[in-house]
Amino acid sequence: MTIAEERNDLSNEEGGHEHEHGGPRGIYLWLTSTDHKVIGKSYMYTALIFMLIAGAMAMLIRAQLTGPNNHIVSQQTYNELFTIHGSMMLYLFAGPFAFGGFANYILPLQIGAPDMAFPRLNALSYWLFVTGGITMLSGFFTSGGAAAFGWVSYAPLSSYSNAPGAGPDLWIVAIALTGFSGIFTAVNLITTAFYLRAPGLTMFRLPIFTWNMIVTGMLILIAFPILTAAMIMLYADRHFGAHFFTVSGGGSPVMWQNLFWFFGHPEVYILALPYFGIVSEVIPVFSRKPIFGYKGLVFATLAIAGLSTGVWAHHMFTTGTVLLPFFSALSLLIAVPTGVKVFTWIATMWGGDIEFKTPMLFVIGFLFTFVMGGVTGVMLAAPPIDFAVHDTYFVVAHFHQVLAGTAVFGGFSGFFYWYPKLTGRMYRESLGKLQFWMAFVGFSLTFFPQYLIGLRGMPRRVPVYLVSDHVTFLNQLSTVGAFLTGASFIVWLINMWISWKKPVAAGDNPWDGHTLEWATSSPPPHHNFVSLPPIRSARPLWDANHPEHADYKNQGHGSVPREREEQK
Amino acid sequence: MKVEYRIYMGIGIFVLLVTTVYFFWAKEYGGVTMLFGTAGLGIMPALYFGWWRKRMDPRPEDSETATLAESKGAIGAFPSNTIWPFVLGMGAFLSGLSLVFGEWTLVIGGALLIFAAASVTLESRRGGVI
Amino acid sequence: MSNFKSVRERRVGRKGLLLAFFAVVLSSCSSTFGGYRGATTQGQSEASLYQGFMITGIVVAGVTFLGLFYVLVRYRRRKGTNRIPSQRHSNLPVEVIYTVIPVLIVIGLFVFTVRSENKITQVSSNPNVSVDITAFQWGWRFTYSNGVSIVSQGANYPQLVLPANETTKVTLVSQDVVHGFYVPAFNFSRYALPGVTNYFDLTPTSTGTYVGRCSALCGLYHGEMLFSVRVVTPSQFQSWLTQQKAA
């Protein structure tokens, strides 16, 4: 087995051929690398920077809400802040962090591949992502300010007459750029997982994370083209006099909502499934057990993908234009595969030997937050309950618990879990745990009061409220929680800084991992593997390290040579 | 290829079922169109994988007992460092900005796009599998 | 001896937990879990559905968390041990059970949902009162069938007056962007959409004044797009209406 490398013309100014040594470094590496590991890391750090920026906006929003009539920011600025906060968190952090960052780095390693299937396309999608982010942020520097119509951009509030200026157009362009970036990454992920697996690594031996990334990729390819199409229509309405969403021209504003949520609901799972995948990797490793009900988990993921295409209008119950029982039924039904996942995770830990390292703590934080958000999600699937709390802080609390909870707790679980692989260094366990507890307490303190705030009738996206709403104290609690969560990220930065300045070598397989990414060095060499263990189950490395407890023994594939096979 | 084919076909057929139910129950044609298109996004790739499944030699990665030695030849051609994806990205960026700031960025962006697309194509022609 | 004691303690602990758990569930049957009781018949229907969902939610989340905490405590790694647990990776009956039970729960919830939603979305063909509500940036216009019209003026919030125990049919439209007609105390909101006319019934059950607001982001002053709803007796309502007509 060989890995071919394209030759650069030696005479061109790029400096020609290079290998892992002597290759470009620093900024030039960042600009020119097609290595999935470099791109994956760039994706991750860029997404985390976007998260910190969007998180700072959240702090401003929470500061404004500490009193019923604060003037910390103006009303216009407030609208811009929550619009860009939501847009960045969803389009530029939660998604790209997972499918551009983790998946890019980990998926090829997990399947024993030397790189992604289309490395140059991979680099292009990173650059589209970065420029999309810059485009979105630059809205703040235009004279009219950034887009201020919410991340959902409901027509006709997003029309030219209601939202003039460059900010909204920059927002549209930013979404289009990141949309294409997502599509390219999805194509890359699916192709890689389908065509570059190591021999013996059948589909039903793939690590669950890889499975989840395949399904995420499928959902991206379903959802993102519709988003891009909707953006083009919106732009045409704004500038070319089209009437897709204007009543006076025979268009329909409700159509925007249909298009947007037909993208938007699969998007929710695009954001969640990768983190479910991370959780499904971390729990078995820190419980020293295989995942429980592997096939059931895979089918649950596929069921979520299928069902997620038929639930879009549960965001539109209060429009009075949708078939309530249909969307209510499918939305309730999607709780089943999601519940199955949670039970699967608990069953995996059952009887295990659970070690509470930082990644595992974050997983437990995720489970707690996600179940809370899931239960309130089931409530919102019932149209009558949605009528009562639609567009209130109840909904805000719900989707932050399911989305932000998943991306932050799931994401940091994965970050700490794979940090040794990414860098070859160990983070500081005590600081990791401190970060977890601050984030967990802070996060719960932020969002539990918001359920009550919503039940008392405070709408989302308002900078002021009434004293008679009796939500002032609850809002203050929520703000304290938000700042505590914010402070937890400072602990994370300190942890990173210490680990960078005073490195502690992590070793190739510090967690006794199960899957192939732990079978190579930390960080992995150019083109990833020098040798691979034989693959006879979903946990080839566990089999190699614990031959007496190997999975293939209970699966009837006979004996396997103990020694590692050298790659030719 | 069998599993790849089946998961895509499964999603496609499931969405087709949802489409049918929605068509007769909701009678709302925007949703029907989108669902039908989505079903196509499941079925089309499924047909591609199904077509290849019949014509492909059995692959070692689909065999439960394959050894590493069984994968013969090159895994693929992987490019080394190249600046062109970055240039291409900047071209797309500037072209996108022309939607906001007018045509002048399109001139630069379009030129970069064409130049980078040509260069990246030539680069991969020059390389090739070893 | 000490072993015996710890087992007993654990049992008491579990019993205590269970008791506390059921106490919460039972006591909350009469509670509205932070929501409004509902000042309309429609809103009351929502409130009881919400109660049902909440109790189901508490039970489901409670069972899940009990399971989770049990696993975390029981199967935590003890210091200095290094054991490899059983590598069992499936158990079909268990998997079937944890799939089927959620399906049954969901079907049950769906049945109650449909009942409640039919009650809430029902529009009567012969209402006692009809009001046309128009939402605009950033205010409301309430127009009664006899031509009386109340409209936002400057910073003055308009007031919608409704008779108690009578059914008012509301016709809701928007003049510009998407707005949301939302009365928290009625447990009800409905979007006002440009190009779409929405109809719904409100049957208030108790007199009083309630806050209403715009729920859908509609631009710069979205947060200040408030109104109030005053529910009065039918006779008071009639005299108010004629008085307004004269004015």
Ligand SMILES: [Cu+2]
């Ligand atoms: Cu409004």
